[in-house]
Amino acid sequence: MNSEMFIESDLNRTNKRTQALYRTLFIIMTLLLILPVVIILGTLVYKGGGIISIDFLFTDPINGMTEGGIFPALVGTLWLVSVALLISVPLGVAAAIYLSEYAADNWFTRIINLAIINLAGVPSIVHALFGVGAFVIFFGFGTSILAASLTLAIMTLPVVIVSTRESLQSVPYAFREACWNMGATRWQTIRRVVLPNAVSGILTGIILEVSRTAGETAPIMFTGAAFFLPYLPQGVFDQTMALSLHLFVVATQVPNVPDALPYGVALVLIGLVLLMNSISIAFRMHLRGKKKW
Amino acid sequence: MITSNKNFAIETKNLNLWYGTFQALFDVNLQIKEGQITSLIGPSGCGKSTLLRSINRINERLGYVRIDGDIEVFNKNVYDADVALVQLRKQVGMVFQRPNPLPGSIRENVLYGHKLHKPGKITRHQQDEIVEKALSQVLLWDKVKDHLNRPASGLSLEEQQKLCIARLLPVQPKILLMDEPCSALDPAGTAAVEELIWELRGEYTILIVTHNMAQARRASEECIFMLMGEVVEHSLTSELFVTPQSTKTADYIEGRYG
Numbered sequence: 086m087n088s089e090m091f092i093e094s095d096l097n098r099t100n101k102r103t104q105a106l107y108r109t110l111f112i113i114m115t116l117l118l119i120l121p122v123v124i125i126l127g128t129l130v131y132k133g134g135g136i137i138s139i140d141f142l143f144t145d146p147i148n149g150m151t152e153g154g155i156f157p158a159l160v161g162t163l164w165l166v167s168v169a170l171l172i173s174v175p176l177g178v179a180a181a182i183y184l185s186e187y188a189a190d191n192w193f194t195r196i197i198n199l200a201i202i203n204l205a206g207v208p209s210i211v212h213a214l215f216g217v218g219a220f221v222i223f224f225g226f227g228t229s230i231l232a233a234s235l236t237l238a239i240m241t242l243p244v245v246i247v248s249t250r251e252s253l254q255s256v257p258y259a260f261r262e263a264c265w266n267m268g269a270t271r272w273q274t275i276r277r278v279v280l281p282n283a284v285s286g287i288l289t290g291i292i293l294e295v296s297r298t299a300g301e302t303a304p305i306m307f308t309g310a311a312f313f314l315p316y317l318p319q320g321v322f323d324q325t326m327a328l329s330l331h332l333f334v335v336a337t338q339v340p341n342v343p344d345a346l347p348y349g350v351a352l353v354l355i356g357l358v359l360l361m362n363s364i365s366i367a368f369r370m371h372l373r374g375k376k377k378w
Numbered sequence: 379m380i381t382s383n384k385n386f387a388i389e390t391k392n393l394n395l396w397y398g399t400f401q402a403l404f405d406v407n408l409q410i411k412e413g414q415i416t417s418l419i420g421p422s423g424c425g426k427s428t429l430l431r432s433i434n435r436i437n438e439r440l441g442y443v444r445i446d447g448d449i450e451v452f453n454k455n456v457y458d459a460d461v462a463l464v465q466l467r468k469q470v471g472m473v474f475q476r477p478n479p480l481p482g483s484i485r486e487n488v489l490y491g492h493k494l495h496k497p498g499k500i501t502r503h504q505q506d507e508i509v510e511k512a513l514s515q516v517l518l519w520d521k522v523k524d525h526l527n528r529p530a531s532g533l534s535l536e537e538q539q540k541l542c543i544a545r546l547l548p549v550q551p552k553i554l555l556m557d558e559p560c561s562a563l564d565p566a567g568t569a570a571v572e573e574l575i576w577e578l579r580g581e582y583t584i585l586i587v588t589h590n591m592a593q594a595r596r597a598s599e600e601c602i603f604m605l606m607g608e609v610v611e612h613s614l615t616s617e618l619f620v621t622p623q624s625t626k627t628a629d630y631i632e633g634r635y636g
Contacts, residue, residue: 259474260480260481262472262474263474263478263480263545264494265436266434266546267468267490267491267494267546268465268467268468268549269494270464282481
């Protein structure tokens with residue numbers, strides 16, 4: 086035996102250098118990834134932070150939207166997101182349960198899956214035009230919160246279905262077998278074992294949907310969101326302002342808008358999404374804490 | 379060979395089974411006596427798990443399974459149209475290779491099956507009785523009685539497997555199917571679960587698939603040897619291991635293949 090058997094060789098050193106190189110490369114890539122987020126948030130806070138105040142949030146826009154607040158748009162976005170969620174969550178979760186727990190793997194299921202994937206790939210402006218044709222004109226809802234939310238719901242449905250299905254499938258198959266072998270029906274198994282354990286994953290999908298719904302502009306532009314409407318909607322058949330459209334309007338359509346205003350609107354929009362996300366995340370962590378496996 | 383006046387709990391008649399185009403069982407004719415422990419041995423892929431899983435019809439979920447012939451449980455063909463799957467599985471419980479406790483506490487696991495079949499409210503006291511009885515039967519009560527509300531997944535594998543057996547008992551099954559119930563356990567755990575299975579003899583008809591010949595020899599009264607989807611030999615365990623009728627059986631139990 087020689088005493089040098091544990092000493093680093095040249096080959097070891099080369100390998101170590103290569104490994105360090107790749108590690109650095111991956112770190113840089115990751116940093117590049119979060120850079121845009123940091124820049125966006127930084128710019129918004131820097132340029133629009135000053136305009137945010139209680140008044141800005143809770144008063145109507147005045148003087149051709151160059152002054153005043155954004156209250157109707159803020160409320161409008163909350164309306165649109167809530168109604169869209171009320172439609173898409175039950176629909177999407179039910180469809181996902183069917184696909185994950187009941188459907189056999191046959192051509193019919195495959196066609197449904199294909200349809201869902203394709204639905205996810207449809208550009209939002211196409212959804213918008215579909216919304217106009219179907220909900221505004223054919224069903225006669227007019228340009229209204231209902232028509233806009235339905236359009237948003239259809240657009241975000243694939244996200245809900247796919248994420249719900251994935252979280253259902255992540256519940257171990259052994260749990261289902263255990264239940265069936267005690268004589269539990271499919272539904273008893275789903276209700277008592279599968280759903281309670283998949284709920285945190287389902288919520289993740291809903292969070293994603295909230296973010297997307299709140300930010301979308303195209304689908305609501307022709308179906309329910311108004312350019313300027315200095316009062317609050319009274320129900321789902323009213324038109325409404327919305328933050329995303331308002332941002333588009335003050336940034337491009339209205340002359341003499343002070344610089345800070347669009348940044349302020351964007352900041353509120355992002356803030357709203359982050360707020361809703363953090364509520365859901367907190368809820369999710371609470372549920373996950375109760376998980377027993 | 380077998381001569382006895384005991385009733386048969388399970389009887390298969392000319393049972394053939396296909397997965398798609400692959401035939402997994404060939405003309406299986408078996409008579410499993412009530413209240414006994416019968417073990418199923420044979421090399422991997424010989425069809426023993428398939429046979430086991432077709433008795434409580436858990437195989438059907440795969441969708442591409444086709445069956446020809448009868449499987450009678452207490453003289454009723456379980457593939458008859460009027461057989462409710464839920465009732466069948468209530469009578470014929472199953473224990474799996476890997477313990478599969480449900481997410482939840484030990485207590486919840488034991489009460490789960492009971493809740494499924496008796497949806498009405500029962501008192502806390504009645505619940506306690508059910509839990510104690512089931513856990514005592516599987517020789518687990520003394521160990522866990524002080525922490526029934528702990529998650530079942532915190533138990534050792536051996537205890538988990540015992541809990542999985544205990545979970546079946548409040549539903550009052552007649553037959554317990556066990557698919558290599560000890561293969562995930564260490565020798566001490568195996569011994570403990572075997573002891574438990576032996577205890578349950580008489581009250582339940584137990585059909586146990588095992589890879590472990592020593593286990594079949596120790597823990598069963600009758601033994602069935604299967605090969606390539608066919609039953610080669612079915613006799614008293616004491617006879618099968620000492621004076622096997624078929625040279626195939628002899629080769630297998632002497633470890634020449636499998």
